[in-house]
Amino acid sequence: MIELIFPDGSKRQYESGVTGRDIAASISKSLEKKAILIKLDGELLDLDRPLEKGGRFEILTREAPEALETIRHDVSHIMAEAVQELFPGTQVTIGPSIEDGFYYDFARDEPFSLEDLARIEQRMKEIVDRDEPIKREVWSREEAIEHFKSIGEKYKAEIIEGFPEGETITVYRQGQWKDLCRGPHLPSTKHAGKAFKLTKLAGAYWRGDHRNAQLQRIYGTAWASEADLEAYIKRLEEAEKRDHRKLGQAMDLFHIQEEGKGMIFWHPKGWTLYRTLQNYMRRRMEAEGYEEVKTPQVLDKTFWEQSGHWAKFRESMFVCEEEDGSVSAVKPMNCPGHVQVFKHGQRSYRDLPIRLSEFEALHRNESSGSLHGLLRVRQMCQDDAHIFCTDEQIEAESIAFIRLLKQVYEDLDVELHAVKLALRPDQRFGTDEQWTIAEDTLERAANAAGVEVERIENEGAFYGPKLEFHLKDAIGRTWQCGTLQLDYVLPERLDAFYIGEDGAKHRPVMLHRAICGSLERFLGVLIEHYAGAFPLWLAPTQVVVATITSDADDYAREAVQAFRKAGLRVESDLRNEKINYKVREHSLAKTPVIAVVGRREAEEGKVALRRLGSDRQVILSLAEAVKTLAIEASPPDLAIRALGEESSRRTSVAAMEAG
Template identity: 55%
Template sequence: MNALVVKTEDNLETLRHDTAHLLAQAVKELYPDTQVAIGPAIENGFYYDFAFAEPVSTDALPLIEQRMRDIVERADSITREQWSRDQAMVFFSLSNEPFKTELIARIPEHEPISIYRQGQFTDLCRGPHGADTGQIGLAFKLLKLTGAYWQGDHKQPMLQRIYGTVWPTQTELDSYLKQLQEAELRDHRRLGKEMDLFHFQEQAPGSVFWHTKGWRLFQRLIGYLRQRQTAAGYQEINTPDVMDIAMWEASGHWEKFGEHMFTTQTPDERVFALKPMNCPGGVQVFKQGLRSYRQLPLRLAEFGKVHRYEPSGALHGLMRVRSFTQDDAHIFCSEQQITQESLNICELILSIYRDFGFHDIRIKFSDRPPQRVGSDTVWDQAEQALIQAMQTSGLPYTHNPGEGAFYGPKLEFVLRDAVGRDWQCGTLQVDLNLPGRLGASYIDADGNKQTPVMLHRALFGSLERFTGILLEHYAGWLPFWLAPLQVVVAPISEQTEAYALEVAEQFHSVGLTVESDLRNEKIGYKVREHSLAKVPLLIVVGQREMQDGQVTLRWLHGGHQQNLPLAQAVTELAEQNRFPSCLSTDRTGQVENP
């Protein structure tokens, strides 16, 4: 048994695809009446969808995994064959594989029908695959069993999906499984419940019900961004959530994105759409009045609520929703200003991520996708402008071919969190198409009408998703300035309750979010409860603190404790509550925040 040598991303994808077929082979050997659907390689692993004759439970996963290991030991050869359409239809019809026959019917007439065999298992697949099952090795693990509609359509049959992961070596597998365990402990959905931040419910799938503390956190993020944008020369606007569908037809969104849009028809038979993106609205603001080159670059920022239909199976807490807030901005500039504006945006984005504790950041350059608007000449110009900006900045970047927006190339900013996961957040896109399509123009220095370039820019991307990323990155223990409830004041006894309320008012007066816990419970109980809710600071006041005008600060994450005069604690905690980019560089004598 020779494990497949994995040196490139393509080989890693082949390994994961091989293992998906290995899973299907094992299932068919154990449950011969099962119908197989699709089984692609995905990030960090693979899955396969099945229609079992009788639904199976997670108890079946160890049995299936052991059969997979047996097949690896057998080293069944993997061979490719090319069949005629009729031959493939007859074979899979007689094999009672309706999902395969449906896939064959969708294959264009001119495309060959590719079949792979391994052991007694035969599958419809483009490939490529390795030479035999022995090359897969044993560094794989089945992870979970979920439901999934066929082709992601809720009107289609519900199937059972088995997820797994596979790696070139056991060491890499062990490392990934450890990462999964840590990620589970940090799951933002569990933290959201424990911290009383938000919830979801079926009456509004993919939309967030923000609780008081969660909304406070959300608004704190907006306040931070608003301050950074204002300092960087942005003007804030707001555009309608609902616009006539003619707007989206003119912009090209309806043609390229229509299946993901929510629409409604009014009694007068006008058709409107909930906006999936903010950019057409931004163009409408730019178009009001005659614009001069002297006004460029014009930076218009918007915290716009957008709505996109995501399949129900794709929804995942704050990370994948149907309604979310984008921290968009649209910079209208001349072609000569693209490079400098792009450099400014990159600098702003990287500075913001550092403020939130992200220092491992990767930049990807994505060029023209297969489906796009605009001529190749325009795309050449836009792509070259963005590449020039990156070369001028000296920032390293990688190429992500074919993944640009339908209207222009883009940069993607990918953050690596505390447990080694990557999150694509900020974006910068150069658009030489949409302003012209929507009739935007300005007058140049010679008095001629010109079409502006529009730079699309997002910092967090989705504020909802970034909130989820922050919660998982910090395991709920957010930085003090960001915590939705920063301080809880707890008296030792009834005799110190009045002093506790006075202390709480002092902190509240300087802008801290503070609550008093006057319940007749022991301090140990309160420590455990507020630790679960991820409150960073518990201030304990007893007779001694009351007599001396002091407070005892107990940092719940790490257990560090301090005793300070009340006035000093108020002053120094107020300083810590300022946005990071505004904090004084002289932090001598500050209250410790482990």
């Protein structure tokens, strides 16, 4: 007998070998019809899988959030079956579910076309209507290899040959079609539903290695309901409008060209945006006690070997050989250089914590196929910093960092959506004891800072666990940008130490931390989040003074100087064009404020302010407009000071008037 514990806490005894379907049927016929999966001690299993042990048990229907990944996995199998029916001789390779959808890689000599996707989708719907039963089968390793070789599926056979001897091989039979898969899967194809859509074609290398054969990848999306699918398609359409590459071109922010793959050519407006964000981060960090440093771009190979990066990161490094035969690498990260700064001179426990920051270019040799606008580049700058501290200081430093991150995200009007704790990977440095302490400390610090963490297995760096901070943008997409990594390893490998209160040498703990991560990527996210309509403090051009007639040109120049003197980024538009044309053009360029001036405004010393997205005009004196916009344009970290100064000024003026 086995004992199952239900979500309401009740316990029931069942014969060993009972299935989830049997249990659902014993509760009610309606539940049996709706059931698609079960969950046993947190693991998803097929509805018809015989249960050999007890534990916490739950029956899942299509509406359960946990079921969505399995629905997508099933739809990917349905797509693969449809492809092989329509295009005999095509080999299937790997087809996982991914965020918001799935993909499958196919080996086929002739390329798929966009027209083919419509045919495949139609066949997929037919397969759903067939209600093909999906059954799990356990095969021997040799049997599986022989079978897939016999039907010409050499990629599947190669996958199985890579499994260790004695590993259980599971194959799922879907009607007459079958595929190697760990599962779980739904009871039949009808349960996958028809809320799916094939979205795009792409190339992919077998096992992600450019030296291997090139495959064809078909992407798709699948949801639990048609309403969810429609909402997702609308999000895609909105994302297309917000594409940072299109907005970057329309707003004259940056461009990328073939001669500099993965490198950004920042235009004046784009570089203004970049420096505004960077300077904001610099001020925020300086206020928290970070000291900025600058370390070399190129360092000798032996240095990277000592740090451990040569073994773990070599493929992503740009390497240069010198005439004397020595080998150097352009730095892909700052951390080893910061250890050298820490080591220069003797450090005492009284000096700790030491917080070192750096805004310097980093280079990573990302594959050309993975490059994507600002979101995936080869040259980047990070709001990078490293904290050297004692064990006793880890928690307080982690809490302070998380609070700073939350403040920055609030200032930038993005939502902190989730925090994930990436736990020890299989290949790692350091002792198990160090990893346990590090993981527990980070989780405790996160909780103390008011955030809950989701633990994810095997995702930590080779030197330590990390907290990953995921933000949500204006249209609901999530992005992982911030990170806090706890490292006992690098200080030891690079022989960093401080003198403790006992007069002996001690290893510092090293916290690797970033809030934005890559500024390039973060700006790509912000461009799409704001759809180019930045808040006034961040906008590259904050005000455009536009004339109605040439009679106002001299006054417009005077207004430009007044705005500029107040620290605003301002341009003039004195062209001989109609004002409506000018307003429309600057609105398309996402200029936050247009100050319209004509003969009347010039005579009265006023301006008509138009805000982006509004047809309403506000008439103010030039002095009042300058004062109002200067306060509004203050960066969030300086805004309190600006408002405080304005309040003091008004108090003084009121006192003088009263006196």
